[in-house]
Amino acid sequence: MKRALIIALREVKTYLQDKGDLAFSLLLPVATFALIYGAFGGQGLFHGTAYIVNEDTNGVYAKQLIENIEAEDSLDVELLFLADAERKLERSDINMVFLIPADFTDKLRTGQPAELTFMQRGNGGQDGQIVASIIRGIVSELNQEFQVRGQVEQALVGKDVSPQKITVTTWQFLERERKYPLIGVKEVVVGNKPNTVNEFLPGIMTMYVLFAISIGAAAIVEERRLGILERLLTTRLTAGELFFGKFLASVSRGFVQTFILLALSYAVFQIFTPLSFLTCLLISFIFAMAGSAIGLIIASVARTQDAATWIGVFVTMSMTMLGGTFFAIQKGTILYTLSKISVNGYANDALKKIISEGGTIADVWLELVVMAGVFVVGLVLSRLLFKAIPQGK
Amino acid sequence: MAEAFLVAKDLHKSFNDHKAVNGVSFTIGKNEIFGLLGPNGAGKTTTIRMLSTVLEPDVGEVTISGFSTRQQPDKVRSIIGVCPQELALYEELTALDNLTFFGRLVGLNSRETRAQSMANLALMELEQRAKGKVSKFSGGMKRRVNLAIALMGHPKLLFLDEPTVGIDPQSRNKIFETIQGLRTNGMTVLYTTHYMEEADRLCDRVAIMDGGKIVAIDTPRALKAKLGDPDKTTLEDVFLKLTGRSLRD
Numbered sequence: 240m241k242r243a244l245i246i247a248l249r250e251v252k253t254y255l256q257d258k259g260d261l262a263f264s265l266l267l268p269v270a271t272f273a274l275i276y277g278a279f280g281g282q283g284l285f286h287g288t289a290y291i292v293n294e295d296t297n298g299v300y301a302k303q304l305i306e307n308i309e310a311e312d313s314l315d316v317e318l319l320f321l322a323d324a325e326r327k328l329e330r331s332d333i334n335m336v337f338l339i340p341a342d343f344t345d346k347l348r349t350g351q352p353a354e355l356t357f358m359q360r361g362n363g364g365q366d367g368q369i370v371a372s373i374i375r376g377i378v379s380e381l382n383q384e385f386q387v388r389g390q391v392e393q394a395l396v397g398k399d400v401s402p403q404k405i406t407v408t409t410w411q412f413l414e415r416e417r418k419y420p421l422i423g424v425k426e427v428v429v430g431n432k433p434n435t436v437n438e439f440l441p442g443i444m445t446m447y448v449l450f451a452i453s454i455g456a457a458a459i460v461e462e463r464r465l466g467i468l469e470r471l472l473t474t475r476l477t478a479g480e481l482f483f484g485k486f487l488a489s490v491s492r493g494f495v496q497t498f499i500l501l502a503l504s505y506a507v508f509q510i511f512t513p514l515s516f517l518t519c520l521l522i523s524f525i526f527a528m529a530g531s532a533i534g535l536i537i538a539s540v541a542r543t544q545d546a547a548t549w550i551g552v553f554v555t556m557s558m559t560m561l562g563g564t565f566f567a568i569q570k571g572t573i574l575y576t577l578s579k580i581s582v583n584g585y586a587n588d589a590l591k592k593i594i595s596e597g598g599t600i601a602d603v604w605l606e607l608v609v610m611a612g613v614f615v616v617g618l619v620l621s622r623l624l625f626k627a628i629p630q631g632k
Numbered sequence: 633m634a635e636a637f638l639v640a641k642d643l644h645k646s647f648n649d650h651k652a653v654n655g656v657s658f659t660i661g662k663n664e665i666f667g668l669l670g671p672n673g674a675g676k677t678t679t680i681r682m683l684s685t686v687l688e689p690d691v692g693e694v695t696i697s698g699f700s701t702r703q704q705p706d707k708v709r710s711i712i713g714v715c716p717q718e719l720a721l722y723e724e725l726t727a728l729d730n731l732t733f734f735g736r737l738v739g740l741n742s743r744e745t746r747a748q749s750m751a752n753l754a755l756m757e758l759e760q761r762a763k764g765k766v767s768k769f770s771g772g773m774k775r776r777v778n779l780a781i782a783l784m785g786h787p788k789l790l791f792l793d794e795p796t797v798g799i800d801p802q803s804r805n806k807i808f809e810t811i812q813g814l815r816t817n818g819m820t821v822l823y824t825t826h827y828m829e830e831a832d833r834l835c836d837r838v839a840i841m842d843g844g845k846i847v848a849i850d851t852p853r854a855l856k857a858k859l860g861d862p863d864k865t866t867l868e869d870v871f872l873k874l875t876g877r878s879l880r881d
Contacts, residue, residue, distance in 0.1 A: 245736045253724055466718035470781075473684045473714040473791075474737035475706065628686060 242476050246484025250455075251491045264496050268447040269503070275439050275565075287370045288315045290336045292324045292358075298344025300353075305339075307377050314373060328360050335359045335367030337374055347385060384413055436508045441590035442564025444500050445526060445583045448493045449558055452527070452534040453551025455489050459538035460547040468627035482535070482625050486618065489534050493527035515593050518600050522593070522607065526586040529610045532617025533582070539624035558583040585609045637662040637820045638683065638789060643692035645678050652678040653689075654844035660789075665811065665821040667835035667852075669828070671875050674841040676824050677717075680791055683822070684714050696789055710739065713787030715779050717794040717824075723767040727758055727777050730766060731784055738785035745784075752780040755810060772803025779807060789820045796830065808834060828868040838867070842875045 254260055289308055295301035309316045319327070324336040338356040346353040355378060357363070357371050388409045395405060462468050471481055501519055505511045511519065533554060541547035559565075561574070562583030568575050578584050589606035592598035600607075638660040645653040653675040660666040670676050681687040683694055685705040693700065699707040721730050728749055735745035753759045756776035761769070766777055779795055792811070796804045811821060811834060825831055831838050832852045839849040848855055848870070855870045856862040 242737055245733070249722075249725075249733050253722070257724060466716045466720040467722070469681070469686055470714060470716055470720040471737065472686050473709060473712065474734060475709055475739050476737050628681075 240480075240483075242474075243480045243484035243487055246471075246476075246481065247487035247491050250488035251495060254492050254495065264447065264451050265499055265503075268443050268500055271447075272439060272443050275443070276436075285366075285369055286313050286315075287366045287373075288317050289370050289374060290317050290319055290324060290327075290333050291339065292319050292321050292336055293339045294321065294341040295339050295343040298339075300344040300347045301339045304343075304378070304381060307381060308374060311373060311377065314370065324358065328358060331360060333367075334361065334364035335371055337371075350389065384409070387413065436504070436510055437591065437595040439564070440504055440508075440510075441587045441594065442559065442562060442583070444497060444523075445562065445586045445590075446555065446559040446564055447500075448497050448523070448527060449530050449533075449555045449583060450551070451496055452489055452493050452530045453537060453555050454548070455492060455531075456534040456538040456541070456551055457544045457547035459485055459535075460541050461544045463627065463629075464544065472627050478627055479622075481627055482622055485538070486531055486535060486621075489531035490524075490527045493530055494524050497523035497527060510594055514599075515597075518593050518603075519590055521600070522586060522589045522603065522610075525607055525610045525614065526582065529582050529586075529613040529617065532614050532621055535621035535625060536617055539621050539626070542629075557581070562587050582610060582613050635662050636660070637664070637697060638822070639693075639695045640679075640683065641693045643679065643682055643689045643694065645675075645682060645687060645690050651844050653682070656692075656841070656844070656846055658839050658846060658849055660820060660822060661836075662820055663815060663818055664836045665815055665823060665834050667831040667838035668822060668824045668841065669826075669831055669838055669871060670824075670841035674875070675844040676841055677793065678844075679841070680714075680793055680822070680824065684712055684791055685709055710785070711788040712791065713782040713785065713789070714791045715782035715793065715795050717797060719774050719778055721766060721774070721778055721781060723774075724765065726763050726765055727753060727769070727780075728762040730777060731781055734781045735784040740785060748784055748786070752783045753777075755783070755813075756780045757806065770800075770803075772799040772806075775799050775803060776806065779810065783814075787819070789822070790814065792821060792823045794825055795823075796825065796827065828866060828871055832867040840871060840874050847874050 254264075291305060291308070293301050293305060305316060305318075308314060319336065321338070324333075324338075327333045328336060336358040338358055340354065340356070343353045343355070359367060359371075362368065363371060388406065391409055392402070392405055459468075468481065472478060476484070498520065501511075501516065501523065505516055534551070537547055537550050537554065541550055558581045561568070561578040561581035562585075563578065564583065564587060568578050585606040589603035589610075592602050592606075596602075636659040640659070641657050643653050643656040644651070656675070656679055658666075668676050668679065678687065682689045682692075683696070683701065685701045685708050688702060693702065695701070696708050697711055699711070701708050722733070725733070731749035731752060732745050735749055736742075740748060750759060750762065753762050756779065758773060758776055758780065761773065766774060769777065775795060775797075779792070782790060782792070790811075796807055799807075808830075811823070815821060823831070823835060835852060837849065837851050838855065839846045840855075841847065850858075852867050853862045856865040856867060859865045859870050859873060
C-alpha cells in the first residue's frame with residue numbers, strides 16, 4: 240500500500256509541478272465554459288435578429304415601428320434592401336424577412352388599414368417564427384395605439400382641442416398603461432432559476448476530467464513501451480501494487496482537477512453552500528474512481544499510446560454526448576436509452592441535482608450507486624486485463 | 633570461479649508457439665562480471681526478465697544468493713538492480729527526483745534515499761545537474777542517470793542491458809570505469825551488449841546465446857583461443873563463427 244501511494248504521489252506531484260499540464264487541464268475547461276457562456280449570452284434566453292426591408296424610407300410610422308422593434312431586448316435589427324433580402328432567402332442565409340411597404344405611413348395617416356409582410360423560406364425556421372411572433376406583438380401594440388388615438392380624435396371632433404395635444408395626451412396615457420398595466424404577468428420560478436452555469440458546468444467539468452484520465456491511460460501505455468513499468472517491477476513493487484498505484488494516481492489527478500474547478504466555481508459564481516460543495520466533491524470523487532477504472536481498461540487493451548489516445552477520445556466524447564452535456568436528451572428516445580450507459584450522465588445528473596435543485600446526498604444515492612458499480616466492475620476488469628509488460632505480469 | 637551467486641538451471645520460456653528461451657543454464661560467481669551476448673532475438677532479454685523476476689520461467693529454476701526467483705521474488709528484488717536498455721526513467725522529473733522515486737520503491741527511507749541519490753549522481757558526475765530536468769540532458773547523461781537509478785539500494789547483483797547504446801566515448805568510458813569500480817567494491821554484474829570489444833574489455837566470462845540456447849560459455853580469451861591465436865582473434869570473430877553471418881532483424 241505504501242509503495243502504491245509513492246506511485247500516486249509522484250504522479251500528482253508531477254501534475255501540480257508541470258505548469259503546462261496544469262494550465263491546460265484547468266484553462267481548457269474554463270475556456271470551453273466561457274465559449275458556451277458567451278454563445279448563450281449567460282442568460283439562456285432567446286436572442287435573435289429581425290431582418291427588415293423598409294420600403295417606406297421617409298415614413299414616420301415605419302421609423303417608429305423599427306424603433307419599437309430595436310427597443311426589444313431580445314432582438315437585433317438588420318436593415319436590408321429587397322433584392323438582398325430575396326437573394327439571402329433564396330440561398331437560405333436567412334429564413335424570415337419583415338417587409339414594410341412604401342405606402343405604410345400614408346395609409347395610416349389617412350386612416351386606411353396598412354399591411355405588413357413576412358417573407359419566409361419554408362416555415363421560417365424556429366428562430367424566424369419566434370422573431371415573427373415578437374414582431375407581431377409589437378405591431379399589435381402599435382395598432383392599439385393608433386386605434387386609441389383614432390377613437391379619441393373622433394370623440395373630440397368639434398371640440399377645441401389641437402391635434403398635437405390629442406397625440407401627446409394619448410401617448411402619455413398609453414405610456415402609463417405600459418408601465419402600470421391593468422393585467423400584469425409575474426414569473427414564479429420553481430427551484431433555482433436554470434442558467435448557463437448550472438446547466439453546463441457539471442458536464443464540462445466531467446468531460447475534462449474524463450479526458451485527463453484518458454490521457455493518463457495513454458501515458459501508462461507509453462510507460463509500458465518505454466520499459467518503465469517493467470523496471471518498476473524489478474524494485475520491491477508488486478504487480479498488484481503497481482496497478483493500484485496507477486489507479487490511485489489517476490483518481491487523485493482527476494479529483495485534484497475537479498476540486499480546483501469546483502473551488503473556482505464556488506468563488507466566481509457562488510453557486511454552492513459549504514454542504515453542497517462537499518456533496519459535489521464526494522460525487523466528483525466517486526466519478527473520478529469510476530473514470531479511472533475505465534481509464535485503466537483503456538490502458539490495458541491499447542497497444543500503443545496513439546491507440547490509447549483515440550480510444551480515450553472516443554470514450555470521453557461518447558460519454559459526454561450521451562451524458563447530456565451540451566443538449567438535453569428527451570425521454571423515450573433511443574438516445575435516452577443509450578444515455579444510461581454514460582457514467583458522465585450520472586455524474587452530471589447528480590451534480591445538477593445538488594447545484595440547480597438544491598438537493599442533498601439523499602437525492603443522488605442512485606447516481607452514486609451506479610457510479611460506484613462502474614468503479615467496482617471496471618476495476619476488476621482492468622485488473623484482469625492489466626499487464627506491466629506484454630505477455631508478462 | 634568464485635562461489636556461485638546466481639544459478640540458472642534449465643530455463644525455458646515460450647510465447648505462444650515461439651520458444652524464446654530453450655534450456656538455458658549457467659552460473660555467475662560472486663563479484664564476477666558476466667557477459668550475455670547474442671544476436672537480436674537470441675533470448676537475452678527474456679533470460680534477463682526471468683532472472684530479474686519480471687517473467688516466470690515455464691520450466692527451470694533461478695536462485696540468486698540462495699533465494700529462488702519463483703518462491704522468494706521479494707528477497708531477490710531486494711538484492712538486484714536493473715539498468716534496462718531503454719531509458720526507463722521519467723524525463724519530466726529532475727535527475728534527483730528520479731533517483732528519489734526509485735529509492736523509495738526499493739525500500740529506502742527518506743534520509744537514505746537522499747544520501748544515496750546524491751552519492752550515485754556524484755558517482756556518475758551528475759551532482760551539478762541533480763536538479764536539472766532529465767528531458768534537457770544529453771543522451772550520455774540520460775544513460776548515466778539510468779545507471780544511477782539501478783544502483784539505488786546498493787544492489788549485490790546488477791543487470792546491465794546494453795547500457796552504452798548510442799552515447800559518446802566519454803560517457804561510455806565513464807560507465808566502464810563505474811562498472812569496474814562497482815566490481816572492486818564487491819558487486820556482481822550481468823552485462824549484455826552488442827559491442828564485442830566492450831565485452832572483451834569488461835567481462836570475466838561471457839555466454840553467447842543463439843536461438844534461445846547458450847552456444848558457448850567461457851572467458852573471452854578461452855573462447856578466442858578455440859578459434860585461433862587469442863591475441864590476434866577478436867571476440868567478434870568468435871561471435872560470428874558461432875552465430876553465423878545471416879541477418880537477424
